[in-house]
Amino acid sequence: MSLLLALIGWTPVACARWEEEARELPAWAQRGRIIFLRSDGQVPEPLSEMLSQWQPVMHLHGARSPGEWVVRRKALGIPTSLRLEAVMFFGDDRCVQKVYQTASHGWVEHTWYWQYNWWVRDPAFRQAALVRRDGRPMIEYWGNARTEREAGNPLSPLLLRMREEVSQAVLTLRQDAASTGNPLYPQFPYGSNRFGDVDFDDSRLGRGPSREYYPVFGHLSMLWYDNPTYWADCSEDSQKQWQEHFKKVFDMAIADPASHADELVRREWVRFWAEAYGRYLDRYYEFHQQNIQKTGVPETCTALDGRRHCTVGMNGSAVSSPWGAQELYLFHYHKGSDYPGMLVEYYPIFTAGKSAPLMKWAMASKRGRPTGNASSSYIHDGEALALNAAIVAGGVSDRTQAYLQFQYDLRGLLTNAMPGGTTGILYNIRSGLVTETLINGYELALQLDEIGCPFEVVIEEDLKPENTEALGQLQTLLVPGGEFDAEEIDGLKRYVEAGGHLVLIGDVLEEQAQALKVDPSEPPRGRFRPEIPMAGRWGSDGFSDGQMKSGKGLVTVREKQILTNAELREALEPRRKRSYQVLDPMAGGVFAHVLRQPRARNAILIGLVNYTGEAQKEIRLAVPEGIEPSAAVAVSPDGLAQVLTVRDSQVTIPELYSYAAVLLGDRAVLQQALEAVGPKMEALSRSRETLQKLQGGEIAKTAVRPEDVPGGMRLSRVRAGSFESGTFIALDSLAPRQVRPGQPVRVTMKILSTGTHYTGSAAFEYWRLQAVNMETVEGLETHPVGAVDAIKGAPVFLLDGEKLASAPSRGNELNGKVLVSEFILEKPGRYQLFVDYLFHNVFLQGDAGPAVSPAFPGDRPGAGAVFPGRALKKLYLRHKLPRQIVQVVP
Numbered sequence: 001m002s003l004l005l006a007l008i009g010w011t012p013v014a015c016a017r018w019e020e021e022a023r024e025l026p027a028w029a030q031r032g033r034i035i036f037l038r039s040d041g042q043v044p045e046p047l048s049e050m051l052s053q054w055q056p057v058m059h060l061h062g063a064r065s066p067g068e069w070v071v072r073r074k075a076l077g078i079p080t081s082l083r084l085e086a087v088m089f090f091g092d093d094r095c096v097q098k099v100y101q102t103a104s105h106g107w108v109e110h111t112w113y114w115q116y117n118w119w120v121r122d123p124a125f126r127q128a129a130l131v132r133r134d135g136r137p138m139i140e141y142w143g144n145a146r147t148e149r150e151a152g153n154p155l156s157p158l159l160l161r162m163r164e165e166v167s168q169a170v171l172t173l174r175q176d177a178a179s180t181g182n183p184l185y186p187q188f189p190y191g192s193n194r195f196g197d198v199d200f201d202d203s204r205l206g207r208g209p210s211r212e213y214y215p216v217f218g219h220l221s222m223l224w225y226d227n228p229t230y231w232a233d234c235s236e237d238s239q240k241q242w243q244e245h246f247k248k249v250f251d252m253a254i255a256d257p258a259s260h261a262d263e264l265v266r267r268e269w270v271r272f273w274a275e276a277y278g279r280y281l282d283r284y285y286e287f288h289q290q291n292i293q294k295t296g297v298p299e300t301c302t303a304l305d306g307r308r309h310c311t312v313g314m315n316g317s318a319v320s321s322p323w324g325a326q327e328l329y330l331f332h333y334h335k336g337s338d339y340p341g342m343l344v345e346y347y348p349i350f351t352a353g354k355s356a357p358l359m360k361w362a363m364a365s366k367r368g369r370p371t372g373n374a375s376s377s378y379i380h381d382g383e384a385l386a387l388n389a390a391i392v393a394g395g396v397s398d399r400t401q402a403y404l405q406f407q408y409d410l411r412g413l414l415t416n417a418m419p420g421g422t423t424g425i426l427y428n429i430r431s432g433l434v435t436e437t438l439i440n441g442y443e444l445a446l447q448l449d450e451i452g453c454p455f456e457v458v459i460e461e462d463l464k465p466e467n468t469e470a471l472g473q474l475q476t477l478l479v480p481g482g483e484f485d486a487e488e489i490d491g492l493k494r495y496v497e498a499g500g501h502l503v504l505i506g507d508v509l510e511e512q513a514q515a516l517k518v519d520p521s522e523p524p525r526g527r528f529r530p531e532i533p534m535a536g537r538w539g540s541d542g543f544s545d546g547q548m549k550s551g552k553g554l555v556t557v558r559e560k561q562i563l564t565n566a567e568l569r570e571a572l573e574p575r576r577k578r579s580y581q582v583l584d585p586m587a588g589g590v591f592a593h594v595l596r597q598p599r600a601r602n603a604i605l606i607g608l609v610n611y612t613g614e615a616q617k618e619i620r621l622a623v624p625e626g627i628e629p630s631a632a633v634a635v636s637p638d639g640l641a642q643v644l645t646v647r648d649s650q651v652t653i654p655e656l657y658s659y660a661a662v663l664l665g666d667r668a669v670l671q672q673a674l675e676a677v678g679p680k681m682e683a684l685s686r687s688r689e690t691l692q693k694l695q696g697g698e699i700a701k702t703a704v705r706p707e708d709v710p711g712g713m714r715l716s717r718v719r720a721g722s723f724e725s726g727t728f729i730a731l732d733s734l735a736p737r738q739v740r741p742g743q744p745v746r747v748t749m750k751i752l753s754t755g756t757h758y759t760g761s762a763a764f765e766y767w768r769l770q771a772v773n774m775e776t777v778e779g780l781e782t783h784p785v786g787a788v789d790a791i792k793g794a795p796v797f798l799l800d801g802e803k804l805a806s807a808p809s810r811g812n813e814l815n816g817k818v819l820v821s822e823f824i825l826e827k828p829g830r831y832q833l834f835v836d837y838l839f840h841n842v843f844l845q846g847d848a849g850p851a852v853s854p855a856f857p858g859d860r861p862g863a864g865a866v867f868p869g870r871a872l873k874k875l876y877l878r879h880k881l882p883r884q885i886v887q888v889v890p
Helices: 003-008 045-053 067-076 094-102 123-128 157-172 236-250 263-294 325-333 356-365 378-387 398-409 429-435 438-450 486-497 534-538 565-578 667-686 698-702
Strands: 035-037 057-060 080-082 088-090 149-151 222-225 311-314 391-393 423-427 456-459 476-479 482-484 501-505 508-510 546-550 553-558 590-597 603-610 616-622 631-636 640-644 650-656 659-665 713-722 727-736 744-753 762-773 797-800 803-805 818-824 829-841 875-888
Touching (some): 123 157, 263 429, 356 438, 378 391, 378 603, 423 438, 486 501, 486 534, 534 546, 553 565, 698 744, 727 875
Parallel strands (some): 035 391, 423 476, 482 508
Antiparallel strands (some): 546 553, 590 603, 603 659, 713 727
């Protein structure tokens, strides 16, 4: 019996999800074979021999590459990918003047505005620019000394027309790149020292060889989305479109859906703009792909069936999307990124500095297509090897060459290897767009690292009957929140009935049909929809822990949003012996991921990454009970090639420097791996880089750990982002689990971060704490001191020592502070807590207007000052405190 059969005891099925479709990809683009060279300088000679056998793709970032290197890459047969940026573009010559005046370093090519001056070429295209809430055009890099870009409005037909003309001109028009009549070259001669009236012959910038024209004619083969901004456009034309949409959906006029008090309206606003960008990207991809087919460019990527292929990549930052929910939505439901789908510029502020969780979610959302970090380091390359993702070389050092050569030497094991783990995390991309549940998955991933449990990521599509292979190997499936429709719940039922172990954590809910009507006679106080916990499908109320058998499987319910590590281990215990485990994970400092390779006699590859900053010895791995492979070896590009012993379902690797792979399986297959790495041990050891402790992840590091929560209290985490505001807020709140009628309720909220684009211009004001009875849907009302009338909710104050004071409004002044709200609940029942506030940012909304005192009379003061024909200046944001439920008992 094969190793795989011994592992799961089931008949293997083809994992079409993780097998790349040959018709769409060239041979060198298969997973496990991708090398994405981001270096724009010379290709080192030592790498040339390997490149001639196994071609990477070279990404030219901007106009950094002299023409001679383009010629040299062509001679080596390296496919060249040039960016045609799809969302942002330069405006006018202010950028050129700025770089001449102030830029002593930085991305000089980002200031060469004539690369993108289609705005200047045809003034009509300016109508496609995004407009802020005060009516002014938005400059994306506002305040930057070197760069200014204008973001495009996806609702504007002119934006698509402009992009189609750019694509056609670059790919299909045969013209002289040096000619001033070239439509992509409208004003100045292109050299390194002098640009028209602007003299760049400056000691601060230096001299250099003449650069290629950008875009480089005859080489462009990639569509690139550079920091896509999913912000709403507030031009009058856009307002007309969305007002018509919301009138149709809700049967009433809604002037400012983003700030509407009703949650359903705000959800529809998020969907509206996600779909607007999705349709824009779909159309852009369509005509760019058509132009790829028409072009005479031989360097364009060619698939295995001979068709040319338009590759799509994306930068994504904390600015464009706080943690990626919008990107994942566009990855999956639109062709926001396909192959290579890498160089997503991850900002792992929520993942303790790790990129592996982000890469796993991106690969799952793209149906297995590879992704990778934008920069190259031994940690990022190790994560890529462990996940069978893309190695992105941002400079080819000796160590990088060793890692690339390792990938090449083990290509028989890595090419199109499939996920092999037995524990999964389920994330619903569709509902995650509006419910802010993605961060629950990220934080659960960190906990699994801490207890040494390798995990896979699956999405809602894997719950369909035709996609059962994705769940077939999973012994345990963890669901950390989210909303699921009837079809998806049926898929989970099938998984459990067949023998799976389903673990529901926190707010795992049934998705309700969207109520399409809002009663205009009701004041806009925000409705609360009674929630339906999915656990009810197995007989649980969803608000208490429980465990139920169903068919051959098991359902475990954990009512808290965040479990302690001990509670998580307990939840996993029923299938622990059937799972992989790092027995001493160094509190998450040692990461493991499992791959399987059916094409190599079902070999198992357990990739290990060391985040600790110190070499680790004697790392012990537990393999699923019943696995006794004929052989085991450990190999590493850091200089390790050694036979291992499997005893009592455990294997020990003698050293983990940066990255290593433990291989289990057929002796002949593993012997080939040893022979590929063994002769290079001395050279590999010399190429090691000094280890450094993982940096970043301040939010994860400063978060309240569930182990530290006092008895009788409940922890809730909010990691909420707004695509329109370009901000996120991270806070941890504590509240009593249970009180008696009339007993004071004290809620504390620790503000971990108010990260935003230009925090200094952003303000959070008008804080309130809401408590809604989950049965009667009645909300809390209070009468603060100084208020003429009662208000909805309770005011929120800053905890200053032992005193309560007014909370600061500036985002950067809130970080690290503790906010407090105190109130009394008189009627028995369960009360769900929410926090709401007004938010504004000069960058996005224009003039912010006056601040609002935290203790106020009335409903939403200061939010009603409108511009004629334009939307409100301030955003009303309301966030559920997940599982922050206070029970009032007689």
